[in-house]
Amino acid sequence: MSGKRKRYGQYFTPGLISDFMVDLIDHEKNCRVLDPAAGKGVFLSSLVKKGFENIAGYEIDGSLENKSQVDIKNRDYLRTSLKVKFDVIIGNPPYVRWRNIPEEIREDFEKEYWENKINGLSDLLYSFLFRSVDKLREEGELIFLTPTFWLQNQHASSVRDYFIKNGYLDLIVSFNEMKICKNASTSYMVFKFIKDRVDGEKLDIIKIRDKRRLNKDLIQSIDELIESLRDKNKSVKEKGIKAFSRDQFSSPNQWPLVSPENKEVISKIEESCKNYSPKVEVKTSSGNTEKINLANLYTKYDLKKIGRTKDTLNKVKMDNKNYYTELGQKTFFKYNKPNSINKKHKRHIRLGDIAKIGNGLVSGLDKAFKVKDIHKYSQKEKQKMLKVVKSSDLNRFYNKSKTFYLFPNEIEKEETLKKEYPNFYNKLKEHKTKLEDRYDYGKNIPWWHWVFLRNWKLFKTSNHKIFVPSKERVNNKGFVRFTYVQGNFYPTQDVTAIVKRKRFNIDIKYILGFLNSKTLYKWILEKNPKKGRVLEFPHRPLSKIPIRLINWSNEKEIQIHNEIAKTVKTILEEKNWKKHIDQIEKEVKKLTKTT
Ligand SMILES: C[S@@+](CC[C@H](N)C(=O)[O-])C[C@H]1O[C@@H](n2cnc3c(N)ncnc32)[C@H](O)[C@@H]1O
Structure with a gap:
């Protein structure tokens, strides 16, 4: 079992969660629904129970017992050419680290379709996210239970970019450390994405902060919070759960689930830590010393943010640590006035600058x-x-x-x-x-x-x-x-x-x-x-x-x-x-x- 669990990412969803997710569907009962990684069919059963009629389920592993009334097709979702598109794609797709992804699936990622989407540091989950966005009809709903790591992981930025370009997020429910699927120790979330390029839609976020048990009461609280966010459109807190609405994420950089109030505090802190930056002595690669504003000494992690590459900057050392910066005498850069670019690109002073x-x-x-x-x-x-x-x-x-x-x-x-x-x-x-x-x-x-x-x-x-x-x-x-x-x-x-x-x-x-x-x-x-x-x-x-x-x-x-x-x-x-x-x-x- 554990070998298959690893290869195929087999973790099974409790009925309470699949019922909750099916209730999030806004389409009519006769819409076309797919669970692309159906496992034993828990989502299919929830769909039948709630009256959906046009349901399809795929599952790569033919040995799993289908406990639902819907016929599950034993197919590889990533490699089956699907002519139809769906109004709703719902489920709990597999999450499998690159090194554990079955060889035949990995080979498929060499095809042109996957170029710039999947690389050797991707998780199998990312391919399910890409393909599912593709296989939705316009205004279609994608409702998935997934680990939260793809919101932050650097190698998932292409997925986040794809989401931004194709639609908007309507809801994220983050369960934190709560045990959702047996044997899985990951932080889970449920999200709902709509394939519709409209502006100004709010994203509702429900964050379960304290350790809670998954039970009917909790699901009811979540339902009520979603309702009240929609009615009142303002942040609400209740017994260890926080609910708020925010604007859509506008860039594929990390997507932290921060409330607008906290976001403001965080950016004020960072801004204030740029306010005063002393000049510090650095050693240049030719062995000279120069005085540079500390806020303009960049580590390799800052470069992307300021839109620069190592080879357009000078490498210097402070306290034996490498930094990149622009020294006054550089000539190949067109805006070459010392500090003219630097002011704009100040970064905040950090504990690592001032302490070992x-x-x-x-x-x-x-x-x-x-x-x-x-x-x-x-x-x-x-x-x-x-x-x-x-x-x-x-x-x-x-x-x-x-x-x-x-x-x-x-x-x-x-x-x-x-x-x-x-x-x-x-x-x-x-x-x-x-x-x-x-x-x-x-x-x-x-x-x-x-x-x-x-x-x-x-x-x-x-x-x-x-x-x-x-x-x-x-x-x-x-x-x-x-x-x-x-x-x-x-x-x-x-x-x-x-x-x-x-x-x-x-x-x-x-x-x-x-x-x-x-x-x-x-x-x-x-x-x-x-x-x-x-x-x-x-x-x-x-x-x-x-x-x-x-x-x-x-x-x-x-x-x-x-x-x-x-x-x-x-x-x-x-x-x-x-x-x-x-x-x-x-x-x-x-x-x-x-x-
Ligand atoms: C996280 S489990 C979830 C199963 C089920 N949806 C549930 O929630 O109980 C993911 C499922 O995807 C299946 N799977 C993995 N790769 C697949 C693929 N390429 N095509 C279709 N199913 C796949 C696994 O065998 C596993 O049953």
Whole structure:
């Protein structure tokens, strides 16, 4: 079964969802309907139940039992030449990663029809989306249950473009992490697309935010929210569900499901983080130094947005990181006045510009190294312990606890360990076989040493750090735990550390206040590449977070900076953020011009 599931993307839809989707059909009951990937026929049964008469179903796998009354044709939807078109195409098409797509189907993608649509990084789902748009009659409705990844995935931009060019989205219901199909762990959505090139149609979005169970009550709530959006045309919230209408997506770039209010906040934050950009020294490829506006140093990911390619820009280095920019002396570009193009193409300043970001240390076997009863150890042993902060030690602003770990990495001989650090030896010895197994990759690491001391020097030499959990579940608290850690504390592997670069003359407590503000949380919530409801904070997503730098010749901005830093200092001293968070919020709002 699992082989076929992989090849054909076989995940079966519950009747509650297929009934709900069939109810979204606006065509008359005698319209021509197709389920192109019918499986065992759950959509066909819902269609019959609701009185539809002209139903067709295709399914590539002839061995599946048809549980509906409709005859399912065992056909490959992608390779059958279909002369007719349909009023409604409905179903749950397969999603299969490129490497798992059956060879014969992959070969078909070499045909001209698929050119510029499908490439070696596409999912089988994309081909179903293209073909289904094609096989709809004018004003036809496409109603699919799919994973949400194609809204964001870079390699699905051709699909999004095709949708924009051929019609409009009428509805998206995003179920988040809710279990919809058995055995599938993906975030699902239902969407309805209309093949009609009209302007000004609104897109209704229903987002289920909290973890909910799929049941009749939930479906009823969704139905009611759809109704009320249509009647009142304004955002509504109800028990963990958010509903709003927005304009159609106008570009094939990512399609985040952001409400118009949040979209405005996000663009204000980004704009404000372009407002002040200091000049920084960069090294050119010929070894000279130049001063460039930080907002005009582009990473390779910015280039598409600003409509430029690497070869029309100069490669420079700042803090050993590569950037692309336009140096004043370039002549082959027609608008060659330094800064004339640059002003237009400022990008927002990011955390990755002003701070080094690194993953925490990996012991190899936490159970072996984590200290439980510290009083058992001698003074000498205590000195060879490492103070670490784990994700569970983090709080908003300050850490609520710390953890001690054995750290005998400087001890080279087993004999010394045994004699001089007997409690270390005894504890570690219990795990000796496991440790030896783990370290058996030719690195010749003694079994009592830690394995990956990533970023060791960085953590050792910096006295002020901000720690954040590498993964943080979205919850009602409405914040991410950015925590200030002073002194000799190290992050473990479930924590990512942020260390401000010295060249930026800004208080780390100000940065902490900014990161912990609700305003910035709105940005994070929309822009972080979440997995379901879990925010991900390895290096890249963290480095993209906008940071508002301070214009030191503007008295007002200096005041705001100092006020935020002072308030954070008080929070750290009193260990009470609840009392002071509103003050920080107020100041961040002034700086980002959000209300
Ligand atoms: C996600 S499952 C959904 C099945 C059914 N519609 C349901 O919702 O229960 C996708 C189905 O598409 C079928 N399939 C995969 N590739 C196909 C193709 N090229 N043509 C037709 N069916 C295909 C799979 O065998 C699988 O049954």
